[in-house]
Structures are given as C-alpha cells and as structure tokens.
Amino acid sequence: MAVYTEVPDEALGAFLAEYDIGTLLSYKGIAEGVENTNFILHATTGAYILTLYEKRVAEGDLPFFLGLMEHLASRGLACPQPIRTRAGAALGRLCGRPAVVVSFLEGVSVRRPGTAHCRALGSALAGLHAAGADFAMRRPNALSVAAWGPLFAQAEAQADRVAPNLAARTRQDLAALEGAWPTDLPGGVIHADLFTDNVFFLGEAVSGLIDFYFACTDAFAYDLAICLNAWCFEADGAYNRTKGQAMIAAYQAERRLEPREVAALPLLCRGAALRFMLTRLVDWLNVPPGALVRPKDPLEYDRKLAFHRRVTDAAEYGWSAPGAA
Amino acid sequence: MAVYTEVPDEALGAFLAEYDIGTLLSYKGIAEGVENTNFILHATTGAYILTLYEKRVAEGDLPFFLGLMEHLASRGLACPQPIRTRAGAALGRLCGRPAVVVSFLEGVSVRRPGTAHCRALGSALAGLHAAGADFAMRRPNALSVAAWGPLFAQAEAQADRVAPNLAARTRQDLAALEGAWPTDLPGGVIHADLFTDNVFFLGEAVSGLIDFYFACTDAFAYDLAICLNAWCFEADGAYNRTKGQAMIAAYQAERRLEPREVAALPLLCRGAALRFMLTRLVDWLNVPPGALVRPKDPLEYDRKLAFHRRVTDAAEYGWSAPGAA
Structure with missing residues (x-):
C-alpha cells in the first residue's frame, strides 16, 4: 500500500485537460491498492480516483477490467466507473504508466464484518x-x-x-x-x-x-x-x-x-x-x-x-x- | 510519506462520535506528511484531514501548533482549522496517538513555481x-x-x-x-x-x-x-x-x-x-x-x-x- 509513482502537478494538469471533469481542486496519493498507485482527486464536478497501473497488472488485461467496470456500472452496480476523455478513451498514460480516472465511491471498509x-x-x-x-x-x-x-x-x-x-x-x-x-x-x-x-x-x-x-x-x-x-x-x-x-x-x-x-x-x-x-x-x-x-x-x-x-x-x-x- | 498507523473502522467510528461533523462517508490514508499519519475524511458536512502524531512531533508542542492554527484561521488565514469535539477538545487520542481533525483545504502544490x-x-x-x-x-x-x-x-x-x-x-x-x-x-x-x-x-x-x-x-x-x-x-x-x-x-x-x-x-x-x-x-x-x-x-x-x-x-x-x- 504505497504511492509508487510521484505525479507532478504539471503532468497531472496536462493529463486531466483531456477530461470533462471540471477544474482540479486537489489530489492526494492514497495508501490503497497493493498493485497500483492511486490518488483521490477533488474536481469541481466531484471526487474521483486516479489509478496508475504499476507493473504487476498486465496491460493487456486492462481492456477487460475497464470494460467490465463500465458494464457493471451501466447495470447499476456500485463500482468504480471509468471516466472517458473527450476523445472517448477510458485508458490513458501518465508518467509512463497506463492510467485511468474512475468515479469515487463513498463508503468504509469493515475490518471485522458482522x-x-x-x-x-x-x-x-x-x-x-x-x-x-x-x-x-x-x-x-x-x-x-x-x-x-x-x-x-x-x-x-x-x-x-x-x-x-x-x-x-x-x-x-x-x-x-x-x-x-x-x-x-x-x-x-x-x-x-x-x-x-x-x-x-x-x-x-x-x-x-x-x-x-x-x-x-x-x-x-x-x-x-x-x-x-x-x-x-x-x-x-x-x-x-x-x-x-x-x-x-x-x-x-x-x-x-x-x-x-x-x-x-x-x-x-x-x-x-x-x-x-x-x-x-x-x-x-x-x-x-x-x-x-x-x-x-x-x-x-x-x-x-x-x-x-x-x-x-x-x-x-x-x-x-x-x-x- | 507513509501511513505509519493503521486505523480500524471501529476505532475511527468511536473517535469521530465525539465530533459534530455528521456521518463518516469514507476515509483514506494519504501519502503526505513526513512526520505524521494523515487520512482524508469525507463526512456529510464536508472533507477533513485526520492527523495522528507519530513520535517525531513532541506532544508538548501540540497546544502551540493547534492554538496557532485556530488563531490564524480565526483571522481569516487559509490554514487547517482544528475541529473541536462537542466537549470542546481540539486534541484527542486514537490508536494510542495524539490525534486531531482539521478542515480540508482544496488546492494543489506546485512543484516548479513560476x-x-x-x-x-x-x-x-x-x-x-x-x-x-x-x-x-x-x-x-x-x-x-x-x-x-x-x-x-x-x-x-x-x-x-x-x-x-x-x-x-x-x-x-x-x-x-x-x-x-x-x-x-x-x-x-x-x-x-x-x-x-x-x-x-x-x-x-x-x-x-x-x-x-x-x-x-x-x-x-x-x-x-x-x-x-x-x-x-x-x-x-x-x-x-x-x-x-x-x-x-x-x-x-x-x-x-x-x-x-x-x-x-x-x-x-x-x-x-x-x-x-x-x-x-x-x-x-x-x-x-x-x-x-x-x-x-x-x-x-x-x-x-x-x-x-x-x-x-x-x-x-x-x-x-x-x-x-
């Protein structure tokens, strides 16, 4: 659980310019995800998660994972929904890594479920x-x-x-x-x-x-x-x-x-x-x-x-x- | 920049019950702060930062730091404002550490300032x-x-x-x-x-x-x-x-x-x-x-x-x- 890739503000700004999510208000690297680097973004349109895929996720599998999340979200399941760029791409690149923006889901993980x-x-x-x-x-x-x-x-x-x-x-x-x-x-x-x-x-x-x-x-x-x-x-x-x-x-x-x-x-x-x-x-x-x-x-x-x-x-x-x- | 202390949901729930910030919606450990463990909280009343002070910050100095932030915020300076519990305390304890909730500030750090x-x-x-x-x-x-x-x-x-x-x-x-x-x-x-x-x-x-x-x-x-x-x-x-x-x-x-x-x-x-x-x-x-x-x-x-x-x-x-x- 770590931030494996530092993302400078200039690089993030250029990346997000392709998305219709409004103005970036803040971003913080979060200690979540063993496999990837994740940031929580606040933008004028709401909260999002930015994920950079590190080497443990095979890039060839990403169309399946992203397609699945889009499919499930379209069926009303509460899962992260990939946000597409204005050009229609769900998958981008940032700091040399495949990267996506998905919707942020509120909720708390329960360590000892009843x-x-x-x-x-x-x-x-x-x-x-x-x-x-x-x-x-x-x-x-x-x-x-x-x-x-x-x-x-x-x-x-x-x-x-x-x-x-x-x-x-x-x-x-x-x-x-x-x-x-x-x-x-x-x-x-x-x-x-x-x-x-x-x-x-x-x-x-x-x-x-x-x-x-x-x-x-x-x-x-x-x-x-x-x-x-x-x-x-x-x-x-x-x-x-x-x-x-x-x-x-x-x-x-x-x-x-x-x-x-x-x-x-x-x-x-x-x-x-x-x-x-x-x-x-x-x-x-x-x-x-x-x-x-x-x-x-x-x-x-x-x-x-x-x-x-x-x-x-x-x-x-x-x-x-x-x-x- | 790391989360030094894991905070279970039950412990956080008990801690936050003392605050008038509404219902907790989510919390994520953020990779920010060399000295402390920080979480971004979303609650029904807005976003907050929860800080647990690790050993590099002297506990005896906390009244100065928290008093200063309260003072500056009351003068209109855009700085984190400590949130007090219903009992009026700015400083609490969570997972054995001194802990505070402060207001969240939107904004992005600029790596190469112009x-x-x-x-x-x-x-x-x-x-x-x-x-x-x-x-x-x-x-x-x-x-x-x-x-x-x-x-x-x-x-x-x-x-x-x-x-x-x-x-x-x-x-x-x-x-x-x-x-x-x-x-x-x-x-x-x-x-x-x-x-x-x-x-x-x-x-x-x-x-x-x-x-x-x-x-x-x-x-x-x-x-x-x-x-x-x-x-x-x-x-x-x-x-x-x-x-x-x-x-x-x-x-x-x-x-x-x-x-x-x-x-x-x-x-x-x-x-x-x-x-x-x-x-x-x-x-x-x-x-x-x-x-x-x-x-x-x-x-x-x-x-x-x-x-x-x-x-x-x-x-x-x-x-x-x-x-x-």
Missing part, C-alpha cells in the same frame, strides 16, 4: 454475478487449479520453514483438488478477490465494490467460496456458521445455488483457501529488500484449510435449501 | 506574519543558529563521504553565522518550513498554507529567507532573481522590510540554507534500514550555500526599496 455485513455482501455478490451475465469479454482465471501446482513448486522447498509439515499438507491438498476440481458449474464474471478491503459500506448497506483486477470468468460458487473464506472466519480461526448462513441465504435470495454447486461447496472453499495460502506463501518467501508492502500471512489460510479438509457437507458452511425452516 | 506563484507566496507570507501578530503563545526556534553546531557534530565525521570538503565548508559557514547572527530583528510567529509542498494553489492564487509543525517565534525576515531558498532557485541550481523580486515586492506590499532586515538578508538566507543542509545531512547519514521515507538531498542546499556565500547585498536576491523604479 452478520449483517455478511448478509449484505451475499446479496451484493449475487448482484455482481447477475450484472455481469451479459458482459461479452472473457478472461480465464489465471490463479485457478492449474496454477496452484506451479505456484507451490516455487515455494515447496522452503515451505516447512514457514510452518512444520506445510509442504506435506499442501501436497495432499493439491492432489485432492486437482483430481476433483469441478469444471462444469454455472459461471460468468467473478470478482475473485472480494476481501473486506474491497467492499465499502455505509452503515450496514454495501455502497461499493472495488478492485476488479483479479476479475475473471469462472464458477459463481467459487466466488462465494472466496467470500466465505474472507468474511466468515473469526480472528481466533473459528468458522462462524451464522455469518456463513447469512451470506449464503442472501446470495440465494437473488440466485439459488444449483445442487451441483451445493455439492461442490466444500471443495471450492478448500480450493479458494489453497489459492490464497499459495500466493501469500510465495510472496512471503520473496519479499524484496526494502519492500514498502508487508506480505500477508499465509498461515491464516493454512488454518482455514485445516477446517475445510474436515467439511463434508455444505450445511457446515451454513447452507440450507431456500424455503427450508 | 514568478506568479512566488509573488502570491510573498503576499501570503506577509499575511501569515500579520495574522500571527497577536498570538499569545511562544515557541523558541529549536532549529536556529544554536542548534546548528550540535547538528553538525552528529554529521561532521562522515560529511566528506557525501561531498568532498563538505565538512570544511560547513565549519566556515558555522563560524561566520554564529558570530554574526542577528537577534534583534522584528519577529513573531513564523512558519519556518514553507516549502512548495506546504502551499496550495488554485490557479495562481494561494488557497492554503499547511504543516505548521515547525512554526515558532523568530525573525520574520528569516521566514522570508527560507522561502527565497525553497522557491527561487531553478532546478539547475541558479538563483532566479525575477522570482525573488516578485516574492519580496509582494511581501513588502503588506509589510515593508526595515533597513536592518534588508541588511541582514544575505546572512539570513545563508543561515536558512545551512539549517536545511544540516538537517538533511543528518537524516541522509541516518536512514534506518527498511525506511519508508527517502531522505532529501543535502547537496541541493550545499549548492545554495555556495551562492549565498558570495552575496553581499539584498539587491542580489531581488530586493528593492518599495516605490523605487
């Missing part, structure tokens, strides 16, 4: 899946099951330095998941990274979803599995079934899970946990000297995996058939 | 000196001439690693300044750190002065000398007399410099340059491993000192008697 937040998130997630249904572009999930083996190969030799027997546990997870990973579930656009810092609330209502830079085309229920992992575990590591129940029920009120999705939920949750454990593990073992960003703890997800390995039924996550008492 | 900016700054500086005239509190300048010897003592042994003969040059400056430093010049509250990043503009008009955490009681002309150093040198190291002339003339339009101030100006400019060279040099030689802040270059001020050593007359800075052709 049941009401989980319920609201379930509903927002279903809304996102519905709003993306007719989005024409596709982007494969580069961090799905096929990527986990190669990720683990980068970390395997050093994994037991991070926790005893982590390598052996991970080999077992990989074997279990690679053999059984479902490929025929209902799907479409998923967010794939809907952690609490990517969801804004005003009170207990969702006011915005942000950071679509892992969005891709994959199973809807996998997105739900990511959210169950990110939102429904307590700080002590225990799964909170009440929160899971609230999230799943709210999701199903908008889109009822099919039986095959329900059956796959334990596997999807275990896979989602493995995906975040692995990327965090690789980052943890590869912190560059002088890094501005502290890596996230892979063992948080190792503990979640211990829970998922024992689950055999979606009911343990709080699923129940809609309409059931 | 002559019009220097003119506007001269006028704003005189306005600051006038607005502070009846401020009752006093704070000695902890970084004036008496501090330079001890600062140099911390760096002397390693100074020549930074530039050849830097130690010898600095010894000569110290000797020249310590013997001749004026102590009887007109004075009062000065900002003492009015670099371009502490001044906001809307167009060519000053819209705000910020960062009063070096403010103290000292000679007015020394504040002007700091600004001439910070604003009127070009990137190639040359002093721009046109800019100096614009700044000094605009200052004098509000408050005419006395003959003894004019006579002292070369010495004051040299002293101001030495002060920033020395603090930068000490910081440069003491960068902690893993530091988030890149130290500023002391040699920028070493080059300015080379100019000041040769100046014998305030006219070389662009001073002329008001009313002279």
